[in-house]
Amino acid sequence: MNAVVDTARRQKEEYTGDADRPLGSYLATLAVYGLTTGALALLARRRGASLHSIGPGDLALMTVTTHKMSRLMAKDPVTSPLRAPFTRYAGTGGPAELSEEVRGHGVRHAVGELITCPFCVSQWVATAYAAGMVFAPGATRLAGATMTAVAGSDWLQLVYARLQRSAVG
Known part of the structure; x- marks a missing residue:
């Protein structure tokens, strides 16, 4: 076991150099994601849930x-x-958005990076949405339609603000 730990430490040092990168915490985050996804799949199978394919409309939503x-x-x-x-x-950080700096070390830092990065958190959101389509498709589509309407409204707000600026200037 010590050989595995020593190898992991050496790999971390070679990868990170002097940077403070919480590789162990990233690994724990990946494990949580994998275990959660696996548990959802097992639960779906045990409940006999229908695992149908996602059509173009559902995929867009x-x-x-x-x-x-x-x-x-x-x-x-x-x-x-x-x-x-x-x-x-x-x-x-932009219209109706904040800019935040991640703080802490280890798990705190890894979670901070995850929850401040829309690209990173999108995998978790999409997985939750997919699970919703298996366990509660009607409610999931309703929530999806609501968030899609909000996203469309956001774009209209941005266009409206730009048109106002160009009309004044």
Whole structure:
């Protein structure tokens, strides 16, 4: 066992150099994701849930919902209390979005990186959406339609603001 631990430490040192990268915490995060996904698949199989293919309409709804939920979780001011234990406020990052710096070490840092990165959190959101399609497709589609409408509204707000600026200037 010591040989495995020594090899892991050596690989971490070779990979990170002097940078503080929480590779062990990333591995733990990956393990949680894998175990959660595996447990959901096992539960679906045991319950005899229908694992049908996702059609183009559902895929479009899932895509826009994943985008909107990921940005909402990672950047929205309203969800900042959920990120606060892992981040520090650093200002605004765009229209209705915050910029935050990750703080801490180890698991705290790894979780902070995950929850402030919409690209990173989107995998978890899409997986949750897929599970919702297996266990509660109607409610999942309703939530997806709601988030898709919010995403469409966001774009309209941005276009409207731009048109206002160009009309004034």
